Amino acid sequence: MSAFAPFVARHIGPSPAEQEKMLKLLGFSSLDAFIDEVVPSDIRRKDGMAKLPAPLNEADALAALRKLADKNKVFRSLIGQGYYGTVVPPVILRNVLENPGWYTSYTPYQPEISQGRLEALLNFQTMVCDLTAMDIANASLLDEATAAAEAMALAHRQSKAKSNVFLVDQRVHPQTIDVLLTRAGYQGIEISVLDCSGELPDDYFGILVQYPDTHGHVADYRELVEKVHGKDAVVVVATDLLALTILTPPGEWGADIVVGNSQRFGVPLGFGGPHAAFMSTRDSFKRSMPGRLVGISQDSHGKPAYRLALQTREQHIRREKATSNLCTAQALLAIMSGLYAAWHGAEGLRDIGVRVHQLTTQLALSLEKHHFKFTYEHFFDTLHIDVGSRADTIMQRALEAGYNLRRIDANCIGISLDEQSTEAEVKLLIAIFSGRTDDDIKLEKPQAMLPAFAVRRSTYLTHPVFKQYRSETAMMRYLRKLSDWDLALDRTMIPLGSCTMKLNAASEMMPVTWTQFTDIHPFAPLDQSEGYREMFGQLEAMLCEVTGYDAASLQPNSGASGEYAGLLTIRAYHDSRGDSHRDICLIPQSAHGTNPASAAMAGMQVVVVACDEDGDIDIADLLAKAEEHKDRLAAVMVTYPSTHGIFERNIRELCAIIHGYGGQVYLDGANLNAQVGLAAPGHYGSDVSHLNLHKTFAIPHGGGGPGVGPIVVKEHLKPFLPGHSVVPLEHRGGMTVSAAPWGSALVNVIPWMYIRMMGAKGLEQASAVAILNANYIAARLKGTYEVLYSDAGGHVAHECIIDVRPFKDSAGISVDDFAKRLMDYGFHAPTMSFPVPGTLMVEPTESEDLGELDRFCDAMLAIREEIRRVENGEWTHEDNPLVNAPHTMADLTGDWNHCYDRKTAVYPVEGMNPSKYMTPVNRVDNVYGDRHLICTCPSPLDYQ
Numbered sequence: 004m005s006a007f008a009p010f011v012a013r014h015i016g017p018s019p020a021e022q023e024k025m026l027k028l029l030g031f032s033s034l035d036a037f038i039d040e041v042v043p044s045d046i047r048r049k050d051g052m053a054k055l056p057a058p059l060n061e062a063d064a065l066a067a068l069r070k071l072a073d074k075n076k077v078f079r080s081l082i083g084q085g086y087y088g089t090v091v092p093p094v095i096l097r098n099v100l101e102n103p104g105w106y107t108s109y110t111p112y113q114p115e116i117s118q119g120r121l122e123a124l125l126n127f128q129t130m131v132c133d134l135t136a137m138d139i140a141n142a143s144l145l146d147e148a149t150a151a152a153e154a155m156a157l158a159h160r161q162s163k164a165k166s167n168v169f170l171v172d173q174r175v176h177p178q179t180i181d182v183l184l185t186r187a188g189y190q191g192i193e194i195s196v197l198d199c200s201g202e203l204p205d206d207y208f209g210i211l212v213q214y215p216d217t218h219g220h221v222a223d224y225r226e227l228v229e230k231v232h233g234k235d236a237v238v239v240v241a242t243d244l245l246a247l248t249i250l251t252p253p254g255e256w257g258a259d260i261v262v263g264n265s266q267r268f269g270v271p272l273g274f275g276g277p278h279a280a281f282m283s284t285r286d287s288f289k290r291s292m293p294g295r296l297v298g299i300s301q302d303s304h305g306k307p308a309y310r311l312a313l314q315t316r317e318q319h320i321r322r323e324k325a326t327s328n329l330c331t332a333q334a335l336l337a338i339m340s341g342l343y344a345a346w347h348g349a350e351g352l353r354d355i356g357v358r359v360h361q362l363t364t365q366l367a368l369s370l371e372k373h374h375f376k377f378t379y380e381h382f383f384d385t386l387h388i389d390v391g392s393r394a395d396t397i398m399q400r401a402l403e404a405g406y407n408l409r410r411i412d413a414n415c416i417g418i419s420l421d422e423q424s425t426e427a428e429v430k431l432l433i434a435i436f437s438g439r440t441d442d443d444i445k446l447e448k449p450q451a452m453l454p455a456f457a458v459r460r461s462t463y464l465t466h467p468v469f470k471q472y473r474s475e476t477a478m479m480r481y482l483r484k485l486s487d488w489d490l491a492l493d494r495t496m497i498p499l500g501s502c503t504m505k506l507n508a509a510s511e512m513m514p515v516t517w518t519q520f521t522d523i524h525p526f527a528p529l530d531q532s533e534g535y536r537e538m539f540g541q542l543e544a545m546l547c548e549v550t551g552y553d554a555a556s557l558q559p560n561s562g563a564s565g566e567y568a569g570l571l572t573i574r575a576y577h578d579s580r581g582d583s584h585r586d587i588c589l590i591p592q593s594a595h596g597t598n599p600a601s602a603a604m605a606g607m608q609v610v611v612v613a614c615d616e617d618g619d620i621d622i623a624d625l626l627a628k629a630e631e632h633k634d635r636l637a638a639v640m641v642t643y644p645s646t647h648g649i650f651e652r653n654i655r656e657l658c659a660i661i662h663g664y665g666g667q668v669y670l671d672g673a674n675l676n677a678q679v680g681l682a683a684p685g686h687y688g689s690d691v692s693h694l695n696l697h698k699t700f701a702i703p704h705g706g707g708g709p710g711v712g713p714i715v716v717k718e719h720l721k722p723f724l725p726g727h728s729v730v731p732l733e734h735r736g737g738m739t740v741s742a743a744p745w746g747s748a749l750v751n752v753i754p755w756m757y758i759r760m761m762g763a764k765g766l767e768q769a770s771a772v773a774i775l776n777a778n779y780i781a782a783r784l785k786g787t788y789e790v791l792y793s794d795a796g797g798h799v800a801h802e803c804i805i806d807v808r809p810f811k812d813s814a815g816i817s818v819d820d821f822a823k824r825l826m827d828y829g830f831h832a833p834t835m836s837f838p839v840p841g842t843l844m845v846e847p848t849e850s851e852d853l854g855e856l857d858r859f860c861d862a863m864l865a866i867r868e869e870i871r872r873v874e875n876g877e878w879t880h881e882d883n884p885l886v887n888a889p890h891t892m893a894d895l896t897g898d899w900n901h902c903y904d905r906k907t908a909v910y911p912v913e914g915m916n917p918s919k920y921m922t923p924v925n926r927v928d929n930v931y932g933d934r935h936l937i938c939t940c941p942s943p944l945d946y947q
């Protein structure tokens with residue numbers, strides 16, 4: 004098959020012959036007959052998604068996308084406002100961003116197979132702590148604006164001040180203020196935007212300032228901080244990591260929470276994202292901090308090992324009481340930024356910071372010579388210049404030279420220099436401003452123009468990890484070492500239920516690094532992003548056709564962000580009809596933790612609906628709750644097929660009941676992989692869904708992000724789709740949920756490629772095979788294990804739940820032991836304890852072929868036989884390969900005093916891959932790590 008052969012055969016794992024074999028085992032003569040049986044006929048769509056364009060092969064799809072890319076115009080953007088030019092180090096570009104070993108890995112919930120990315124994320128946290136001079140940092144947030152909103156919520160939780168007012172300085176980035184206004188809305192927080200150098204009101208619980216501010220000014224906030232702390236209120240600072248290489252960090256002048264975007268540390272602009280935002284805080288806030296936190300614990304042999312810390316704070320456990328709804332974050336981008344810091348080290352970063360600042364001083368002083376006046380005396384990289392009536396002319400001259408500047412208002416222009424800036428560029432800018440065309444523009448001498456209060460004296464990035472990898476050979480090997488520690492899709496299936504870890508094809512990924520997509524500033528003039536916007540239009544239309552909805556928004560940066568955005572459309576719709584009192588959200592017991600967490604963020608009260616013993620939503624209970632709350636019913640949030648992996652037969656009825664009581668239906672689209680082409684939520688009664696493009700539509704998971712969580716809505720909700728004040732979006736009057744108008748714009752090329760190459764038939768076939776694969780696994784494991792939940796015909800949808808709870812009593816074997824033992828067999832564990840505690844949920848996806856499915860089933864069956872040896876006393880409860888799993892090379896080469904042999908430990912079945920994966924650490928102790936919390940790179944002495 005060439006690049007001109009249909010792509011679908013590359014994407015779908017099982018060959019037609021293999022599918023036939025599997026169908027035979029299930030007792031069906033054809034895939035169609037099988038699907039007819041599994042998917043309820045009353046929701047089955049038969050239109051063949053006729054509006055999708057015909058499929059393209061890989062070469063033609065790339066060519067078609069190239070045409071769109073060529074409609075973008077790559078200008079040099081000095082707009083700043085949170086997004087800056089940067090140089091992605093090629094060693095990181097090629098070995099991380101373009102390397103499936105990094106981008107196809109999952110969120111590191113299983114620490115033993117995730118030590119590489121956990122170390123990389125710990126580097127990121129250490130970098131953020133050091134540069135901001137704070138105690139503790141998390142492993143990324145979605146963007147700077149949502150990070151500021153999370154900080155506001157954290158401040159609200161922590162502050163002892165009895166007030167609901169949050170002060171925001173007027174010179175915070177405007178897109179951040181927009182998202183703050185959105186988040187405050189249903190949280191009972193009142194935002195007051197003011198000039199923080201003037202009078203402050205009497206009562207408030209916190210304040211947000213930007214440092215340097217959006218116009219580039221570096222202010223001395225020390226007095227302000229004292230005043231705010233005197234009120235028991237919390238100081239939040241939005242800042243810029245590159246500036247902090249030479250500016251006094253916020254932690255040294257009293258900040259309580261620091262947020263920002265790490266984009267300019269080696270992550271392309273990408274028209275607004277994805278980039279990793281960060282948050283660092285004082286130690287006392289850590290238990291209330293949102294997002295994931297990497298920490299150091301120890302393994303069962305007392306060796307240091309990384310793992311995610313304080314997970315009980317997260318929405319998975321705390322649901323509507325969680326600190327945030329954040330699930331997928333920006334792991335891959337955080338990893339890139341942390342590695343950028345390791346690559347340059349403190350001296351290298353400082354050099355970049357100094358150079359950018361000095362070029363900016365040269366620009367400022369030279370402009371002054373030409374009678375321009377920069378407004379603020381103290382700046383790092385950004386100038387605010389009042390040019391009076393010349394603004395239009397200067398902006399025009401800049402465009403003609405291929406430059407975007409920031410138009411602040413009628414008379415003022417902003418310029419932000421960056422890592423890519425040179426003296427030649429500064430000269431060109433002076434020519435643009437002065438109108439001079441001769442070549443001998445003389446630059447003023449660079450000067451240090453920072454006031455004493457702003458000069459950083461403290462050191463940072465002193466840990467060896469920021470010193471050891473300066474040669475490319477050393478960095479290349481470091482990256483290889485880390486990715487070798489990890490188990491990603493490039494080595495094995497990742498059968499995580501609900502997460503849909505399918506193929507992320509190379510042809511889908513290639514456009515991610517095309518400069519026409521990477522090098523566009525989100526606030527560039529719209530005529531420079533025509534290709535992007537045409538691509539978005541096509542993607543939105545295709546997603547609507549796939550889901551049966553009428554309009555889409557690509558703004559949300561994750562599934563959970565989509566949930567929040569979708570619930571906001573529901574609230575706005577009720578508000579528009581005078582139904583503002585509708586604030587009750589019904590959520591089934593089995594829902595994903597983000598659902599109740601998002602509902603709480605949207606100011607809704609969660610009412611839990613029971614599930615019956617088959618795992619289906621208890622319709623009688625739903626009816627009773629809807630009746631009980633009929634006056635205040637806002638919405639129901641359901642996942643379909645259910646989180647139990649079942650096509651419930653009464654989904655139409657459920658939607659009708661909710662509508663009957665005046666509520667709206669929110670259908671969580673995370674499980675869309677079971678229904679693309681087979682059924683469409685918009686056709687059977689749902690009003691709004693989010694989609695996880697990083698599940699169903701082939702965006703890789705990146706070790707925990709990026710994600711794209713667009714919402715799709717019926718016509719009546721369309722006016723409430725997220726808008727944006729910096730870049731007005733047509734027909735979208737809703738609240739802003741992300742910093743960038745199109746969210747994580749860059750990675751939308753992936754689903755575009757996926758849908759264009761699969762076509763309607765290919766997508767439908769993918770869903771069918773995903774269901775076939777899950778049912779095949781269920782069928783092979785039935786008899787040995789109980790498969791919890793199936794429909795009346797005994798079938799599951801695209802995932803199945805394996806009950807391993809009985810082995811706790813029979814052999815002392817826990818679900819953890821299964822997960823860890825599977826690592827010895829070379830597998831990533833399935834989803835553990837969701838939606839049913841103590842069980843495993845397996846989702847193979849359509850991309851895994853029969854050989855891989857059988858390998859997994861054989862491993863599961865072999866593990867059952869191992870348990871039998873514990874049950875019959877051959878092995879003890881305390882010493883058997885399951886409780887000791889995973890086994891490491893150190894185990895094999897050290898003393899061996901187990902009641903099973905080494906071969907059983909690491910080559911338990913015949914025919915295992917000779918290049919077998921081994922975890923670098925033994926089982927990691929979570930409890931120890933949470934008791935002795937360490938979330939930055941430890942001193943090298945600690946390792947000894």
Ligand SMILES: *Cc1c(COP(=O)(O)O)cnc(C)c1O
Nearest residue numbers: 330331501561562563595673710
């Ligand atoms: C993955 C998932 C989500 C959350 O999506 P994120 O992108 O991780 O925020 C919500 N609901 C369900 C059922 C999911 O599986």
